[in-house]
Amino acid sequence: MKSQEECYQDDLMDCLLKEQARKDREQVICEIEHAIMSQTLAQAREHPTVDWKRLILSGAVAAAVVLGFGYILGASLHPKLEGPHTNTGEDSEKLIPMWVTYRVEYVGMDKELETKLPREIAYKRPIAPVLLNKKEDRQNTSFPEMAISAFSPYDDDPSRFSTAETEQPRPVLVTQFPGKLVDQNWRTPLTQPLSSFSLDSENASYANIRHVICEGLPVSENLVLIEECINAFSYDYPAPRGDQDFTLNANILTCPWNDRHMLIKIGIQGRVMSASDNSNVSSLIAKDAAIQIEFNPQRVESYRLIGYALCLSDEERTAAGGSSCLDIHAGHQVTAIYEVIPLRPVFAAPKPGQRLKYQAAAPSPHSASRVQEWLTLKLNYQDPENGESRLQQAALKGEAIMWHHADVDSRFASTVALFGMKLRGMDGLEGITWDHVLAMAQYDTTISPHQDRGEFISLVKALKSRQR
Amino acid sequence: MSREEFSDVVRNNHATLCAYARVITGGDGVRAKEIVQDAFVAAWNNIGKFDVTRDISSWLRGIIRNKWREVCRRNIREVSLSHDKLELIEHQLTEIEADRPEVFDRLAHCREQLPETLAASVKTYYDGELSTQEAAARLRINGATLRKRLERARTALRECLERNVSRIH
Numbered sequence: 143m144k145s146q147e148e149c150y151q152d153d154l155m156d157c158l159l160k161e162q163a164r165k166d167r168e169q170v171i172c173e174i175e176h177a178i179m180s181q182t183l184a185q186a187r188e189h190p191t192v193d194w195k196r197l198i199l200s201g202a203v204a205a206a207v208v209l210g211f212g213y214i215l216g217a218s219l220h221p222k223l224e225g226p227h228t229n230t231g232e233d234s235e236k237l238i239p240m241w242v243t244y245r246v247e248y249v250g251m252d253k254e255l256e257t258k259l260p261r262e263i264a265y266k267r268p269i270a271p272v273l274l275n276k277k278e279d280r281q282n283t284s285f286p287e288m289a290i291s292a293f294s295p296y297d298d299d300p301s302r303f304s305t306a307e308t309e310q311p312r313p314v315l316v317t318q319f320p321g322k323l324v325d326q327n328w329r330t331p332l333t334q335p336l337s338s339f340s341l342d343s344e345n346a347s348y349a350n351i352r353h354v355i356c357e358g359l360p361v362s363e364n365l366v367l368i369e370e371c372i373n374a375f376s377y378d379y380p381a382p383r384g385d386q387d388f389t390l391n392a393n394i395l396t397c398p399w400n401d402r403h404m405l406i407k408i409g410i411q412g413r414v415m416s417a418s419d420n421s422n423v424s425s426l427i428a429k430d431a432a433i434q435i436e437f438n439p440q441r442v443e444s445y446r447l448i449g450y451a452l453c454l455s456d457e458e459r460t461a462a463g464g465s466s467c468l469d470i471h472a473g474h475q476v477t478a479i480y481e482v483i484p485l486r487p488v489f490a491a492p493k494p495g496q497r498l499k500y501q502a503a504a505p506s507p508h509s510a511s512r513v514q515e516w517l518t519l520k521l522n523y524q525d526p527e528n529g530e531s532r533l534q535q536a537a538l539k540g541e542a543i544m545w546h547h548a549d550v551d552s553r554f555a556s557t558v559a560l561f562g563m564k565l566r567g568m569d570g571l572e573g574i575t576w577d578h579v580l581a582m583a584q585y586d587t588t589i590s591p592h593q594d595r596g597e598f599i600s601l602v603k604a605l606k607s608r609q610r
Numbered sequence: 611m612s613r614e615e616f617s618d619v620v621r622n623n624h625a626t627l628c629a630y631a632r633v634i635t636g637g638d639g640v641r642a643k644e645i646v647q648d649a650f651v652a653a654w655n656n657i658g659k660f661d662v663t664r665d666i667s668s669w670l671r672g673i674i675r676n677k678w679r680e681v682c683r684r685n686i687r688e689v690s691l692s693h694d695k696l697e698l699i700e701h702q703l704t705e706i707e708a709d710r711p712e713v714f715d716r717l718a719h720c721r722e723q724l725p726e727t728l729a730a731s732v733k734t735y736y737d738g739e740l741s742t743q744e745a746a747a748r749l750r751i752n753g754a755t756l757r758k759r760l761e762r763a764r765t766a767l768r769e770c771l772e773r774n775v776s777r778i779h
Contacts (some may be wrong), residue, residue: 146695146698147702150633150695150698150699150702151760151768152764153633153637153767154629154702154703154706155764155765155767155768156764157628157629157630157634157642158708158713158714158717159630159717159732159764160629160632160639160734160736161625161626161628161714162625162714162717163736163737163739164625164639165625165714166629240683368776440670449721526747528747529747
């Protein structure tokens with residue numbers, strides 16, 4: 143039995159170790175702040191500034207920045223935040239002070255530490271229309287373990303903004319995403335049969351789009367992450383039963399913006415915790431979960447994933463290891479939509495070493511059944527309790543349902559997808575106006591119980607009124 | 611003392627004071643941080659009364675103890691440590707120089723000397739901020755084994771810190 147002195151010694155060491163971990167984490171955050179400050183200011187000086195009338199901001203709401211003790215003793219402890227970069231000097235007369243959220247990408251960071259670091263950090267920054275997404279710029283960051291990119295959501299044309307000063311300043315929260323986003327390309331299953339997407343279901347992009355539209359401001363295409371718009375809403379998927387950890391859901395419907403195309407909506411639903419569940423029980427149901435879809439070239443000529451725009455080229459993304467794995471908690475839900483061009487292609491042999499379900503080198507007794515399949519979903523994950531690897535998979539068969547006869551959720555999700563695609567100016571939408579989007583959105587207003595979907599309709603109406 | 615000088619004091623002592631506050635509050639990290647914040651504010655407001663010949667970190671720990679006693683008086687469910695116990699903690703603190711900011715550099719050096727199994731346990735549990743169950747699962751050992759390894763690691767680290775103090779007691 144330990145003596146009291148030994149107990150206190152042990153407690154002291156325990157506390158020191160915990161403080162060391164916290165200190166290391168905060169040190170990284172300070173480095174991030176320094177990198178943001180030095181990069182953004184350098185870029186602002188390189189590019190000519192625009193003579194905008196300053197938008198008045200309040201010093202109110204902001205996302206949390208973990209800097210510990212600094213807030214109590216005021217800004218002087220952290221001159222990097224409130225120093226000459228923001229409010230003094232000739233730069234401040236031409237730059238707009240705005241709250242900006244930066245998405246942080248960690249490269250080569252210790253994995254244990256990375257899980258505790260923020261993925262987004264908000265700062266009040268002077269903004270000039272700069273774009274930092276060149277690969278050489280990322281390599282020349284002052285913090286070698288990290289790449290930070292920042293740019294203004296607004297184009298160089300100041301006439302697009304309201305120059306009227308408001309009597310009561312309101313905070314403007316704008317989310318910046320690293321670099322210019324590139325939409326997913328069309329792919330053919332013969333050469334690229336495998337696709338994946340992140341199981342994360344954030345929705346910050348939709349919140350920012352909503353804010354910008356309500357403020358009467360233009361929606362920059364780089365503000366729009368279509369997958370976050372789709373996942374800003376919840377959908378009614380069946381809950382897992384028995385030993386199932388997830389349900390894999392997929393359905394195919396006609397594409398409302400192209401008669402020759404189809405849409406495949408994929409939904410993944412985790413176990414839903416009831417109100418009586420003990421809040422102290424871990425809700426983690428899967429670790430390192432990743433989804434993979436294999437398309438059947440005998441049914442699909444081409445496909446493209448709607449949303450999940452990349453900053454890197456497909457080749458770079460592949461070299462970086464593909465989609466990231468995610469720990470999933472009970473109740474987690476993610477929805478993705480593929481646009482598909484259906485066809486019965488010529489059967490082709492797989493590449494050496496490539497194990498494919500639909501393109502076996504030798505005739506398979508199951509080939510007749512497989513021909514009918516559009517795709518197979520595979521969800522790989524680890525059991526959080528014993529680390530055992532698990533796989534859930536499902537194949538999608540059947541014919542596409544007419545959009546007007548599809549289920550409410552599929553119609554709504556595809557409408558949100560179109561909303562995002564139009565905002566991003568994606569190709570393949572010739573002749574599709576906001577009137578069409580509104581008609582799709584209003585198709586189910588009489589039966590939809592979701593209040594947030596009603597708000598979505600208001601946004602579409604606002605965009606429709608602008609096109610006049 | 612100027613504002614800038616006090617800023618340096620805060621920066622240099624924040625982590626060690628948080629560790630100290632964790633000990634006297636029974637391991638509550640969030641409460642410890644709040645008390646340290648309050649102590650800094652109180653210290654700044656009373657900086658004119660500080661005797662510059664004294665050790666400032668010792669003075670700040672005294673403020674922290676008083677802040678915790680105030681909390682305990684307001685909330686009868688909180689247990690304040692007795693004077694003897696606080697003295698004991700103070701003695702242990704100075705024995706390994708945990709009142710100095712350099713303690714974390716020394717601690718990092720000591721961690722490098724741990725055997726691999728203990729080092730992995732410390733890294734997973736502390737750096738990952740995981741629960742015992744989560745850390746044990748990640749290391750593929752049971753919770754009791756992890757707790758034992760962490761206890762052995764803490765003992766080894768303490769002995770290492772004691773061997774590497776810079777001042778004579």
